[in-house]
Structures are given as C-alpha cells and as structure tokens.
Amino acid sequence: MKKACIFYGSTLGNTEGVAKIIGQKLDIPFYNVADNPVNLISQYECLILGTSTWGEGELQDDWGLFLSKFEKADLKDKTIALFGLGDSASYPNTFVDGMGILYSTIKGKGCKVIGLVPQEGYNFVASKASQSGKFIGLPLDEDNESDLTMARIDKWIELIKPFLQ
Numbered sequence: 001m002k003k004a005c006i007f008y009g010s011t012l013g014n015t016e017g018v019a020k021i022i023g024q025k026l027d028i029p030f031y032n033v034a035d036n037p038v039n040l041i042s043q044y045e046c047l048i049l050g051t052s053t054w055g056e057g058e059l060q061d062d063w064g065l066f067l068s069k070f071e072k073a074d075l076k077d078k079t080i081a082l083f084g085l086g087d088s089a090s091y092p093n094t095f096v097d098g099m100g101i102l103y104s105t106i107k108g109k110g111c112k113v114i115g116l117v118p119q120e121g122y123n124f125v126a127s128k129a130s131q132s133g134k135f136i137g138l139p140l141d142e143d144n145e146s147d148l149t150m151a152r153i154d155k156w157i158e159l160i161k162p163f164l165q
Helices: 014-026 038-043 061-071 097-106 146-164
Strands: 004-008 030-032 046-054 079-085 112-114 138-140
Touching: 004 014, 004 038, 014 030, 014 046, 014 079, 014 146, 038 061, 046 097, 046 146, 061 097, 079 097, 079 146, 112 146, 138 146
Parallel strands: 004 030, 004 046, 046 079, 079 112, 079 138
Antiparallel strands: none
16 A cells, blocks of 8 residues: 555544544544644655635635645645535535635646545535536535435545555
8 A cells, every 4th residue: 555644634623533534444644734744745655635614615724824834845746635524504605615725735736636526415506626526525514414424435435545555
C-alpha cells in the first residue's frame, strides 16, 4: 500500500470523527491541521483531505489558517481524495462548499484527485464541490443524514482503495 494519511480540520468533532473512522478502516494516520502538520505532506504519496463547511459556504477555521502553508506544498504526482461535511437542509445552496474550496486549492497542482461521488441520493441546491453531476469527493451530512454515513464511507473507501495500493 502506498504511504497515505488524512489531514482534517474539525470544529465540533464531526469531521474528526469521520477522519478517525476512515483512518481506522484504511489503517492510516490522521492529522488535525490545527496542529500545523505541513512538514508531513512530503512524507506521503496519498493524502485524504477532510473539512466541514461553515455558515454560508465557508471553509472550516483551522483549514483557513493552514491553507496558505498547504498551498505552497509540492503536490505534484500525489494522489488526493477529499471528504466534506455539510448541512444540506439548512444550507442547501452551499452544501459541502468547504470541500470545493479545498479542491480549488489543489486543482492544477499536478496531483491526481480520486473518489468522485455521484450526486444521486443527496438533497441540495448548489455546491462548489459539484462538477458535471458528481461531487469531487465524499459529501456527508451528519446533521440530517447521519444514518447514511457509515454506508457512504464504506462505499467510498472501496472506490478509493485501489488507488492507494
């Protein structure tokens, strides 16, 4: 298996909980971006990036602080998967926009993005994480659809696992 890890930002613990589940299922480490782990990026071939979306489509605060350092990292030839948490009922026009913001940061940096998820089964109006009928990563709604989280994670892991080997 390629050397992989998770970088996540979490305010209330939901994103951290998902990062831990994914990390345990894949047997890979996970790092909170609040701890400024930018020096670890070069040690991994595959990165999984996780964030929540706040307010009207804003990136989670710790990612906001870490992003300027992350943008300078060499991502060429890395494999990257994304997951994002959002509230599709209260914020249907900005559902998982945080994940879309992370994607726009890595786009064009020479990395391969994996783990695109079809939009079927999700209730939302608009998202920066949506392109051509797919999400650019795994969208989760712990506020309204937590009963679907484990099945969605398991399906997504099966989707990305071949790229991590």
